[in-house]
Structure formats: structure tokens, C-alpha cells
Amino acid sequence: MNKSIHSVLSCKAARIAVFAFGMLAVSCHSVAADQTARAQRLPGNSIYQLPISLTDQDGHEFRLSGKRGKPVIVSMFYNSCQFVCPMLIDTLQMTEDSLTPVQRNSLSVLLVTFDPARDSVAVLKSITNARHLDAQHWTLARTDDGSVRKLAAILGIQFKLLENGDYNHSTALVLLDGEGRILGSTNQIGEVDPQFAKLVRDAAK
């Protein structure tokens, strides 16, 4: 059978099945989403090529590519981490503080949890409130375990779930341009990495 006819047919079959049984919606959705991604022609080196879906602190679902348009600092964390993760947020806030208000407005921050089992939407919301994070610029998000692994891989972040429920992980702040291309990253936390801050200022112009 001709390939394109086949794919049309199977999609139609899936749609009929959705109507009949209320299932199989996902496969059709992802085909459509992939076609959309192609239509918008993301650069090949954009991490927004990763077709994962996340949920933010307000319970809204979004695709990674939904962050397209503005430079973003991305990092990964988990809430029950006692030591490094609070410092990670401190460092991001210090980096933001080194920007002018105009630069701050043209930058957003995306923090994705390693720990979707414990970091529910409610937990993400409570961090946002407790740390007074500006919801206009800050997104705290969760996704499924498989997508966490892929996102970490694409950002070059290593992590492992330990027996005691802690995550052992490397920490990186990764700066993306408006198209999701990696401009630079730093492992330095606890203080602002001056070179990284310069990259951020240049990107947020």
C-alpha cells in the first residue's frame, strides 16, 4: 500500500476508533503536532524539537516549543532537595537581579522537576508562592518520567533516583535563545557566574 495513503487511512481509523471507543487520541494528536512543528520549521539544533508535554504551577499543559519566542533559562530541580535546589532558585534570582527591568521582561525561567511523583502541581504552586516567583516570567513544571529523562539528556543534565528517595543530579543553568537553541550554560550556583550573566544580558536585549 502506498505509504501516504496508509498513514491517512490509519489516522482515519484511529479517529473512528476515538469516536467509537474514546481512545487512541494520543497517536493522532502527536502526528498532528509533529506536522505543526515541521510547518513552523524549528532549527535542527533546537531543544524544542523534543515533543514533550509539561504542566505548569497553575495546572496548564504546554509543549516545550510553547516557550518559543523569548530567551529562556532552563534548569531542573526537585523540591525535597535540602541543599542545592534552594540555592538554584537563589542563583536564578540573583541572575535576574543583575538585569535591567526591560531585560528581565524579555527573559523567562523554566524549572522542571526530576520528581513528578512528589512534585505535584500544588507543590509547584507552593514553591512559587513561598519564593515570591513572578509567575509572568517563571514557570515551574512537571512532566512524566520518560520525558524527564529525555529533557535531562537534551540539556546534558545527569540524574539518578536514590534508594532513599533523593535524586542525585548534576546542576546546570542552560540559556536558550528564542528558537530553543542552547547559547550557553553554567554549573556555578550560589553566586552569579559573570560569563553566564553576560550571555543572559546579551540574549535579553
Next chain:
Amino acid sequence: MGTALSTWLSLVWLAVVATAATADDLAPVGYVTVTPGSLTSVLSNSSDNRPIPVKPFSVRVTPVTNAEFLNFVLKNPDWGRDRIASVFADHTYLHGWKSATDYGDQTDRQRPVTNVSWFAAQAFCEHEAARLPTWYEWEYLAAADATHADARKDPAWRARILAWYDTPTDMHGPTVGGAANYYGVRDLHGLIWEWVEDFNALFISPDSRNQGDPDKLKFCGAGALSLQDKENFAILMRIALLSSLSGADTTDNLGFRCARSAVPNLTHTTPNQ
């Protein structure tokens, strides 16, 4: 009304059957169910290096071949080397193939596919409702010889495996289908290196003699892992390789096989919030 409904339902059925019938042009893929157990890993996960439980799972008997990977690429052209996004695979992705849709000679058909990135390997496995095996699953399988679940203390067996690493590498090496081990799984040693799902969890301290001195600001949690059973060079080399790779990297000797959890695979669904 009843007739219309039944005609409509049989159309649905026909469409589903037609889809299934064309879904795989190759021989059925062989997965074998692996008896669960526990494993004393070369990677310590706890201070006393307790055995790690391995839950029931099934795994491909042999690594994925060129023919199987081509079949996947034909159905998913975005994973062809001419179309792949550079964020998912480096420039040597499938570079041994003649073209994006031709792996070469007929003799390459049953050879394990190599020069595939972790992202491509994951996508292949997801395409057949599977995933890559975890490191512990792979290590559990690879501990077996033909008759024992754990042959790692047998010096002769260790020496045999190590001998392979001395052999010069050849992209046009043997085909899949070596001798089956205790679990019925083939080609874990002596053919290729293999991706695992959690390759980016295998970070070890640059010098694991430095116990208690991990770079605390780089690693949250308990710091880097430490290595146990330091005589098990064959396995340690695998960890050294995997821990040095990023997800888009490809090498001439690195391929993969897929696995499935025995319980419905919950890894790729969103848990209840």
C-alpha cells in the same frame, strides 16, 4: 439503524486490522521474559551496597538489526539520517549506511545497527511499545553465562569477555544471534556496546577513591556514585563509555536492544496529580 451500526463497526474493525497487518514487514520480534531477582551492582546505590531488586521484564533476545532499523526509518522518515534534527543525533548517525534508506549489502541485514543515538534508540523502542533497558536490567542480564544467573565470580568467564575488548573493532563484524545465556538472551557480550535508558544516571566521581568528597555544589543528593567490584573490568568499561556520552552521540560500536516492563509500562504516562 442496527445494520448501519454493525456495518460501521465492521469498517472500524477492518481499518484496524489493515493497519495492524501492514505494521510490520519483518519476522515477529523476539522478546523473552526475564525471571525477576536481585543484583549486586558494580555501581553502589546505598552505603552498604545491598542487592538491587530487578522487577519482572521482557527484553529483545538480540540487538536491533540494520534491517529492523531501516523498517523503522521508512515508517518514521524524521529519524532518517537525511532528516534527523541535529539535536537528536550527531553527524556520524548511521554513517555506515549507503544512503538514508539503504543500509548496504544483504550481509548487513542481520548485523546490529550501530551509530545510533540514544534519542533514536528510544524512538525505535517506543515505536514497538517498549523502552531501552535500564542499566540495572542490562547488568542483571549480562551477569549470566550459559548456565548460571550470576557468573561474574568465574575468572574464566571474565577472561573470555575481556578478550573481546582486545579484538580490533570492525563495523562489518558478526551478525546477531550468538549463543543464548541463562535467560535466553544473546549477544550481550562480544558483539556491540549497548545504550541503556538511564545512561545519564551513570555518573561517577572522577576519582572514586575520593569517598565523601564529591563536588557538593555540582551534585545534589549523596554525591557521585562509587564503584564496587573493581575487578569487573568488562562491566566497568561499559559504564565508563556510557557515562561519557551525551544523548545525541553515536559511535561505530554502539547499538541497542529494547525492553518492556512486565506490568503495563507506566514510565511514559503522566501519573495522577
